[in-house]
Amino acid sequence: AQTVTQSQPEMSVQEAETVTLSCTYDTSESDYYLFWYKQPPSRQMILVIRQEAYKQQNATENRFSVNFQKAAKSFSLKISDSQLGDAAMYFCAYRSFGNEKLTFGTGTRLTIIP
Amino acid sequence: SAVISQKPSRDICQRGTSLTIQCQVDSQVTMMFWYRQQPGQSLTLIATANQGSEATYESGFVIDKFPISRPNLTFSTLTVSNMSPEDSSIYLCSFLPGTSAGTSNEQFFGPGTRLTVL
Numbered sequence: 001a002q003t004v005t006q007s008q009p010e011m012s013v014q015e016a017e018t019v020t021l022s023c024t025y026d027t028s029e030s031d032y033y034l035f036w037y038k039q040p041p042s043r044q045m046i047l048v049i050r051q052e053a054y055k056q057q058n059a060t061e062n063r064f065s066v067n068f069q070k071a072a073k074s075f076s077l078k079i080s081d082s083q084l085g086d087a088a089m090y091f092c093a094y095r096s097f098g099n100e101k102l103t104f105g106t107g108t109r110l111t112i113i114p
Numbered sequence: 115s116a117v118i119s120q121k122p123s124r125d126i127c128q129r130g131t132s133l134t135i136q137c138q139v140d141s142q143v144t145m146m147f148w149y150r151q152q153p154g155q156s157l158t159l160i161a162t163a164n165q166g167s168e169a170t171y172e173s174g175f176v177i178d179k180f181p182i183s184r185p186n187l188t189f190s191t192l193t194v195s196n197m198s199p200e201d202s203s204i205y206l207c208s209f210l211p212g213t214s215a216g217t218s219n220e221q222f223f224g225p226g227t228r229l230t231v232l
Contacts, residue, residue: 035220043204045157045223091156100145100210102221104156 002027004094004105012111013082020067021077021108023092031097034068034075039089039107048090051075079110087112120207124228127197134193135227137207142187144210148180151204151226160205163190197231204228 003026013019025034036048051059051068059066063083067076079086092105117140127133137146146163160180161169169182183191194201204226210219 037223042225043228044225045206045208047220050220100162101147101159102157104158106156 002029002032002094002096002103004092004103006090006092006105006108008108009106010109010111012113013079014113015082015084017082018078018080019082019110021079021090021092021110023075023077023105025073025075025092025094025105027073027094027096029096033095033097034066035093035095035102036064036066036075036077037091037093037104038086039091040085041088045091049077082112084112084114086110118207118209118222118224120224120227122227123225124230126230126232128232129198131197132193132195133197133229134191135205135207135229137190137192137224139188139209141211144187146184146190147208147210147221148182148190148192149206149208149223151206153203157206160192163192194229197229199231202229202231 005024007022032053034051037045038048039045049059049061049064051066058068063080065078089107089109091107093102095102119138121136148160149157150160151157159172160175161171161182163169163182163184165184165187179195181193206226207224208221210221
């Protein structure tokens, strides 16, 4: 079974600075998908960014980018120019190719310091 | 994108009672899921709600404790039966649009139901 590990329970960053959230995963599969989800205090989960394992190019969505290292099974999230609205729990998640289930990491609580 | 809602948003229940949580999606979806998020924890999949057949439960979750209905392609319910304080959690429903199994498609989540069992 796949496992997803987020080793940073909490992180904080100064507003307008850059922060990187770590995620590692364990799998024997070669085809899969990785996601970062954000859960603000209001609770509704929303997708931040996604990465297909077959793509070498790192995904980017505006201020959010990932560093995907397939051999190292690492999938970190970089948030540039941090904003107060970025404060939330961030979950890394894994989905196998051909499977609908998401496996979540334990989450990282991100605090933005004004 | 589709809208997904849950009712109730929160409830406080007595030990030994049951609570049914409703999940409504504003478009037809094939795959719906129920998750539990214990306080300060990650999301754990309870079951996949299948339209027209029994739900598929994950290890550690059983139908007698968490019966699920899926009468059509836009609606599902999760019942938490014979509750104990250990059932205090946030329960979230979720769906994948279309036939998105094994893809990078986004999974959408409801706002959650915060359950407290006294």
